Amino acid sequence: MGDIHMGVEADAINDSSSDNHSKRVDIYPLSCYYFGSKEAIVVKDETLFDRINRMKSKYFT
Numbered sequence: 001m002g003d004i005h006m007g008v009e010a011d012a013i014n015d016s017s018s019d020n021h022s023k024r025v026d027i028y029p030l031s032c033y034y035f036g037s038k039e040a041i042v043v044k045d046e047t048l049f050d051r052i053n054r055m056k057s058k059y060f061t
Contacts (some may be wrong), residue, residue, distance in 0.1 A: 045051035 045054055
């Protein structure tokens with residue numbers, strides 16, 4: 001089995017199901033990505049019944 005390097009084609013695993021084809025695996029450093037967070041969604045209604053009543057009063061008035 002071949003070594004995996006950044007941006008380099010990796011050798012296929014030598015077993016009967018691989019058919020000796022090469023597979024390409026691109027690996028990029030995590031510094032290329034931004035990991036952030038979002039604020040929590042505020043739940044307006046406790047139950048589905050409460051939500052339906054709120055929607056009715058909002059859209060049917």
